[in-house]
Amino acid sequence: MHFLLTGGAGFIGSHLTEQLLATGHSVVCIDNLDDYYSSDLKRSNIAPFHRHHLYTFIEGDIRNGILLESLLQKNSFDMVIHLAARAGVRPSVENPSLYVDVNVNGTLTLLEAMRQAQVTKIVMASSSSVYGNSSTIPFTEADACDRPLSAYAASKRAAELLAHTYYHLHGFDITCLRFFTVYGPRQRPEMAISQFTASISNGYPITLYGDGSTARDYTYVTDIVSGVLAAIKNLGGFNIYNIGGSAPVTLLSLIQHIEKGLGSKAVINWQPMQPGDVEQTYADLSLARKLLHYEPTISIEKGIEQYIIWFHQNNTLTML
Numbered sequence: 001m002h003f004l005l006t007g008g009a010g011f012i013g014s015h016l017t018e019q020l021l022a023t024g025h026s027v028v029c030i031d032n033l034d035d036y037y038s039s040d041l042k043r044s045n046i047a048p049f050h051r052h053h054l055y056t057f058i059e060g061d062i063r064n065g066i067l068l069e070s071l072l073q074k075n076s077f078d079m080v081i082h083l084a085a086r087a088g089v090r091p092s093v094e095n096p097s098l099y100v101d102v103n104v105n106g107t108l109t110l111l112e113a114m115r116q117a118q119v120t121k122i123v124m125a126s127s128s129s130v131y132g133n134s135s136t137i138p139f140t141e142a143d144a145c146d147r148p149l150s151a152y153a154a155s156k157r158a159a160e161l162l163a164h165t166y167y168h169l170h171g172f173d174i175t176c177l178r179f180f181t182v183y184g185p186r187q188r189p190e191m192a193i194s195q196f197t198a199s200i201s202n203g204y205p206i207t208l209y210g211d212g213s214t215a216r217d218y219t220y221v222t223d224i225v226s227g228v229l230a231a232i233k234n235l236g237g238f239n240i241y242n243i244g245g246s247a248p249v250t251l252l253s254l255i256q257h258i259e260k261g262l263g264s265k266a267v268i269n270w271q272p273m274q275p276g277d278v279e280q281t282y283a284d285l286s287l288a289r290k291l292l293h294y295e296p297t298i299s300i301e302k303g304i305e306q307y308i309i310w311f312h313q314n315n316t317l318t319m320l
Helices: 011-022 039-051 065-074 089-094 096-117 151-170 192-201 221-233 251-262 286-291 300-313
Strands: 002-006 026-031 055-059 079-082 121-127 173-179 206-209 238-243 268-271
Touching: 002 011, 011 026, 011 039, 011 221, 026 039, 026 065, 039 055, 065 096, 079 096, 079 221, 089 096, 089 151, 096 121, 096 151, 121 151, 121 221, 151 173, 151 238, 173 221, 192 206, 192 251, 192 300, 206 251, 221 238, 238 286, 251 300
Parallel strands: 002 026, 002 079, 026 055, 079 121, 121 173, 173 238, 206 268
Antiparallel strands: none
C-alpha cells in the first residue's frame, strides 16, 4: 500500500514507518519538525529511512492546505495515517490557541484536502486525554467525552468530531485510535519516563506532582504500532478504539520500576497536582480486542527494561 503519514518524524511515527517499510509498503512522510522539542531528535528518528527507496520525507505543515492538496493530487495514496499534532497536556493550558490551530484546524485542512483529492480512507491518532476524569472505569469508547481538562484534550476530541462529520457527509472510512500514554525508545524528552530516567541516572532530583497515587495506562510503542496496523486492516465506516496497555501503573510504582532498572534511588521533589492532569487513565480494550484482535504484549516491567537499554545506548540523544 501507499501511505501518506503525517507527523511521521516523531516518536510513534518513526516506529510505524519502520514497520511499514519492513513489510513492503511505501511511505510519504510530512512533518514540520516543530519546536516542541529538538528537531535534531526528529531528524535522527528518520535518518535511516532516507536510504530506503519506498520512503519520501517532506518538511511541511498540515495547516498548509496548498501543500496537502498538491501531495494528495500528485500521489495515488491508498490511505492517510494522521499522527501529526501539537503534543503536551500541560503546555496547552498556557497556549490553547496554538493547540486548537494545529490539532483542529490542521486536521480540518487535511480532511478537506483529502476530500478534494478523493482520498477517503484515514486512520487518526487521538488520545486517552479526551476522557478527562471519567467516572466510568475503565474508560470505554461509549463515554460522552464532553468534559476535557485541557486544551489538548479538547482539541483531540474536536478532531474526532470533525472526522465523524467527514464520514457522515462525504463517505470517508475513518478510524480514530485513542492512545494511552505511549512510551519506549525514541520517546519525547519531556515525557515522564524520559525525564525520570535521565535525572535518576545522573543523580538529579525529580519532580513529582500530587501524592504519587495518580495512575497511567502505559502502552509500549510496539503495541501502539500493532494497534495502528490492525486498524489499517479493518478500516470501514467510522470507528473509535482504545489502544492501551489496560494495566494502570501508579506514579510511585513507575518510579520504582525505573529505580530497579537503573540500580539507583530517586531523589524526589514533591509538588501539588498540575492543572489539566487527570487522576488516572485505564483503557477498556473490549472493542479493540473484538474487532481489531488487538492485544498488548509488553508489560511495564519489560517495557521499562527495554527503554533503559536504549537510553544507555543513546544517552547523548536523550539530552538534546
